[in-house]
Structure formats: structure tokens, C-alpha cells
Amino acid sequence: MYEQISLLDTQPYNNNFENKPTQKVVVRTDGEVILYSNFFSRQESDHFFHNLYSSVEWKQDKIQIFGKNMPLPRLTAWYGDEGKSYTYSGIEQHPEPWTPLLKSIKSKIEELSEVSFNSVLLNLYRDGKDSVSWHSDDEPELGKNPIIASVSFGATRRFSLKHKISKSRKVDIDLAKGSFLLMKGETQHFWQHQIAKTSKPVQARINLTFRKIY
Structure with missing residues (x-):
């Protein structure tokens, strides 16, 4: 079963925000994934993108593949409460x-998700050659059923989900600027996700994934 999510196929979300974000439940079984397509306005998104692009301490980590150290195909940064370190793919952050x-973005994310986050992984996809391969956010320090709150600024990139057991279950979502994707429940146990490379001309995108480190 394959599904592609259109940002037009959404429903109003009843909350106290001035500009009502719209929501669509992307995954309902073996976890829950909810898309809020216009969580931040275009003006807010552009402001956040340019500020983060120029002020964040971006770095390019390396990962070991078949015995060789290879640079990650994206730039990253890790911000959070003191002592909240994080290790993934052999990279210690x-x-x-x-x-x-970042605090102001986190505050609005927490208001909707009703979760208190203590860290955030930032990813800068400079162009279509930058990507992240299939994975789950299931590292031990994230706890049993981690809640991941992901916001996007800059260019639209395709976010894909696939079920670990039912291989035919796949979902593609085009994440535009200002979108907020919330993954919770057993999502990380049963699903993997990726941002694939693309040959299409695409400008830079910044993604923030808020997490809670235990």
C-alpha cells in the first residue's frame, strides 16, 4: 500500500494559534504520525531559515561505511540542555x-504537542545531493516510545516512510516550509524514514527534530 500526502488534503486543527495549522494523520497503525502543514507562516519560516542558516554552528560529521570514514551528506548541529548528549550511527553529539x-520555536512546538523537549538535532540539506538514508530514531537514550517533533524551513523535500514488516506500506510526504511533523507512539519501532537524494534543482532546507533525552 503506497500513499502520497498532498498538503492540500488536510483538515483544520482547533487550537489557540492565530493562524490555524491544518492537520492530517499520516500513520494510524503501529504508531502515529501527524502532519501540520502550515504550522509556521511563510514570513516566520523565512525568518527562521535565514537566521538559522547564518547563526548555527554547522558541521559535517563522518560515518564509517564498509570500513571507510565518509562525510555525512548534510550538515548537522546539536543543541539542548546541559549534559544531554546523543549518539547515533557512531557519532556522539x-x-x-x-x-x-531555538527556544521560541521549541516553546510553540511544546504547546501543541504537550511534550517538554530537552534537545534538538538540526540538519541542513544544502541541495538535492544532501540526504539521510533509511533509519528509525530508536537510540536507547530516547526511551521506549520516543516522540519526535520535526519542523522544516526552506525548500520543500520529500519525506518517506516505510513499514519495517509490511514492506508494501509506504508513505511519501512533501514537507514544505513551515510544516510540522509529529511522530509518536510505536512509530520508531515499526517504521523507518528517509530524505532521499533528488536530481531536481532544489534550494537549501533546514530541518529541526526536537527530542527528549533520558
Whole structure:
């Protein structure tokens, strides 16, 4: 079963935000994934993108593949509460202190998700050659059923999900600027996700995935 999500196929979400975000439940079984397609306005999104692009301490980590150290095909940064380190794919991240901008984004994310996050992984996809391969956010320090709150600024990129057991179950979502994707429940146990490379001309995208480290 394959599904492609259109940002037009959404329903109003009843909350207290001035500009009502729209929501669509993308995954309902073996976890829950909810898309809020216009969580941040275009003006907010552009402001966040340009500020983060120029102010974040971006770095390019390396990952070992078949015995060779290869640069990750994207730039990353890790911010969070003191002591909230994180290790994935053999890369150990130590947090930079929260900036006022990241705190303001986190506050709005927490208001809707009703979760208190203590860290965030930032990814800068410079062009269509940058990507992240199939994976689940299931590292031990994230706990049993981690809640991942993902927001996107800049260019639209395709986010794909596939079920680990039912291989035919796949979902593609075009994440535009200002979108907020919330993954919770058993999602990380049963699903993998990726941002694939694309040969289409595409500008830079910044993605923030808020997490809770235990």
C-alpha cells in the first residue's frame, strides 16, 4: 500500500494559534504520525531559515561505511540542555546551549504537542545531493516510545516512510516550509524514514527534530 500526502488534503486543527495549522494523520497503525502543514507562516519560516542558516554552528560529521570514514551528506548541529548528549550511527553529539530563537520555536512546538523537549538535532540539506538514508530514531537514550517533533524551513523535500514488516506500506510526504511533523507512539519501532537524494534543482532546507533525552 503506497500513499502520497498532498498538503492540500488536510483538515483544520482547533487550537489557540492565530493562524490555524491544518492537520492530517499520516500513520494510524503501529504508531502515529501527524502532519501540520502550515504550522509556521511563510514570513516566520523565512525568518527562521535565514537566521538559522547564518547563526548555527554547522558541521559535517563522518560515518564509517564498509570500513571507510565518509562525510555525512548534510550538515548537522546539536543543541539542548546541559549534559544531554546523543549518539547515533557512531557519532556522539554534545549539545550547544539553547539560543533564544531555538527556544521560541521549541516553546510553540511544546504547546501543541504537550511534550517538554530537552534537545534538538538540526540538519541542513544544502541541495538535492544532501540526504539521510533509511533509519528509525530508536537510540536507547530516547526511551521506549520516543516522540519526535520535526519542523522544516526552506525548500520543500520529500519525506518517506516505510513499514519495517509490511514492506508494501509506504508513505511519501512533501514537507514544505513551515510544516510540522509529529511522530509518536510505536512509530520508531515499526517504521523507518528517509530524505532521499533528488536530481531536481532544489534550494537549501533546514530541518529541526526536537527530542527528549533520558
